[in-house]
Amino acid sequence: MxxxxxxxxxxxxxxxxxxxxxxxxxxxxxxxxxxxxxxxxxxxxxxxxxxxxxxxxxxxxxxxxxxxxxxxxxxxxxxxxxxxxxxxxxxxxxxxxxxxxxxxxxxxxxxxxxxxxxxxxxxxxxxxxxxxxxxxxxxxxxxxxxxxxxxxxxxxxxxxxxxxxxxxxxxxxxxxxxxxxxxxxxxxxxxxxxxxxxxxxxxxxxxxxxxGLLHSLETLRQDAEFLEEAARERFAAITGKRETTVEFWRSLPQALQIRVLRYHLSELAGREVLPPPAFLARLRAVWSDDSAEAVRIPLSGMCTFLVHRGRMHPADDMPLPGPEVWRWRSNPRFRWGEFQLELHPFSSADAPPTLFEARFDAALLPDELVVDRRRPGDRILPFGRTTELSLKKLRIDRKLPFDYPCPVLREPNGRVLWAPGIRHSACAPLSAATTQAVEIRLRRPDDGALPPEESA
The missing domain is CATH 3.40.50.620 (HUPs)
Known part of the structure; x- marks a missing residue:
């Protein structure tokens, strides 16, 4: 070489x-x-x-x-x-x-x-x-x-x-x-x-x-570039629009539907979004149905889409952003999408924390935490247990919807520290040796609290 x-x-x-x-x-x-x-x-x-x-x-x-x-x-x-x-x-x-x-x-x-x-x-x-x-x-x-x-x-x-x-x-x-x-x-x-x-x-x-494999890879790249360029040309018709028509999606060849949908979702979310095949399959089934009934289709980690009267748009006010670093020691309030994480003092006489409050030993927390959406395969070590559990199973046990929007708090290595509304982890626990404790609360800054249907 x-x-x-x-x-x-x-x-x-x-x-x-x-x-x-x-x-x-x-x-x-x-x-x-x-x-x-x-x-x-x-x-x-x-x-x-x-x-x-x-x-x-x-x-x-x-x-x-x-x-x-x-x-x-x-x-x-x-x-x-x-x-x-x-x-x-x-x-x-x-x-x-x-x-x-x-x-x-x-x-x-x-x-x-x-x-x-x-x-x-x-x-x-x-x-x-x-x-x-x-x-x-x-x-x-x-x-x-x-x-x-x-x-x-x-x-x-x-x-x-x-x-x-x-x-x-x-x-x-x-x-x-x-x-x-x-x-x-x-x-x-x-x-x-x-x-x-x-x-x-x-x-x-x-x-x-x-x-032969290397030649096939080069050919695949050429084919992919052609299809993606064609998708970008079609996407220009809906660039900047939150609402699209079912007829627009029906008019696209299937090879372009998934690519245009990726551009559309990524623009809405402000980050790269790869729509899973199951999500596209549900959309195609709805696009081919001429009934007037409204259909809600959740996209995990982003939002729910509403298809009604020949039109499609996000049902939620704001899609969830991607992972962001929170330097919590110097920044007591951190905005993530429509949510806000806040540090608060507390004492042992305070009431036990709700599902939207978490308490940690400050000395055991890394200086940088990652605020992120839930991801497939996420697991958490719940407080009081010795083995990790699936975050998905814990969400289902609490009867929370598939598109439940709250973020999770992670260590830089990706391990889940806290899933608000779902479960607190056993990481950085308070103990008799704790000299500095912190309480983190999750809020929606527009109204100062989570809506009733999402309370503990």
Whole structure:
């Protein structure tokens, strides 16, 4: 491989800061080297970002030390971000969500910054297979792109044209070493099993499969770009509108419906929204029904849509925003969508907290908390228990609706601290050793309280 082949990815972003994900592995090392070329050629400041997931003990600490040393040798500022994840169900998704929340915060600290990730051709092929199993459309199958947008961030992947073997050969030729993550051999994770067992056998049994898969990926990207451009043209007819007509949606080919709907929902929410297939299926069933009956269709984590008399619009006043960082020690009030979180003093003589009040040991809370919507797979360790429970099950037990709008409060690693109206966690509990306690209350700032139907 030749690093200059990456230049065309960086050229349109001349002068903008590059935040390079840098684990110290082979792919992130070459991605950082590509960033250094962009620093020299396009005046792009570079910062190396290292995530410490907290899962591999001493090996993980050695990875961080090696990454810091390499960044220093390249005169690159280095930042280590502790995530503090715990083993257990949904680890891959929890880790991704935790990293995404940090990336979103980092790009606000570096105006104009773009994120650079070291994903390569083999990663893209693995994503293709995983999304095939999930039932994705062509845009999902095309997966990783050299330049993409996610929740307002620009993400560059300059190594997608190069397989892992070529990347490692490049480093050996440069006499450069890299770190190897031992957890990559743990085949209990889906991606690892695909990487280490299934794809090697697939390539062994089907000659030419390696090149064929890469060619298919490139073709899929071209097809996806064509469909997405067509969807953007159709979306122009409803841009800026909260209310749309059923006839507009009926007129779209099915291949464009899902894409135009994604643009529409993302514009309404102010963030990237990927409508699940079940939501689209319900909409299509309603769009094809000419009855005059009003139908409410909830979209988890956003709002409920009302379809009535040939028109469709959000039934709720405001869609829920995405994750936002709350530095609660310096900011006692925090606005999230139509809700407000407030810090209040309290004493042991006060009445027990309601479901919309939570009390914590301040010394045990991280300085930064994440206010977020509920997400599929969320679990919480309820106060008084030793095992986590599904937040979905707890919501159902309280007979709360599917589109229940309240936010959740998380630690930076994604763990749920408090789900207002549902359950308080056992994290950062008050005890005899507590010297500073805080009470957090959830309010709707417009009327100072939650509506009666959402009270405890």
């Amino acid at each position: 030749q690093l200059e082949e990456c230049d065309k990815i960086f050229a349109p972003f001349a002068g903008r800061p590059l935040l390079a994900g840098f684990s110290g592995g082979a792919d992130s090392t070459v991605a950082l080297l590509a960033c250094l070329r962009a620093r020299d050629r396009y005046n792009c400041p570079v910062t190396a970002i290292h995530f410490e997931h907290g899962l591999r003990g001493e090996e993980s600490r050695q990875d961080a030390a090696a990454a810091r040393a390499f960044a220093g040798s390249c005169d690159v500022p280095f930042r280590e971000i502790p995530l503090g994840l715990s083993p257990g169900p949904g680890l891959e998704e929890r880790a991704r969500a935790a990293r995404l929340a940090v990336w979103k915060q980092l790009v606000t600290e570096f105006p104009g910054a773009v994120v650079v990730l070291g994903h390569h051709a083999d990663d893209a092929v693995e994503t293709l297979f995983l999304r095939l199993a999930r039932g994705s459309n062509v845009s999902g199958l095309a997966g990783m792109r050299p330049v993409s947008r996610l929740d307002g961030m620009t993400i560059l992947r300059p190594l997608l044209a190069f397989p892992r073997a070529e990347i490692e050969a490049f480093l050996r030729a440069q006499n450069l070493r890299w770190r190897t993550d031992s957890s990559n051999q743990e085949n209990t994770f889906r991606r690892n099993a695909l990487r280490n067992i299934i794809l090697p056998e697939f390539r062994r049994r089907i000659p030419g499969a390696a090149a």
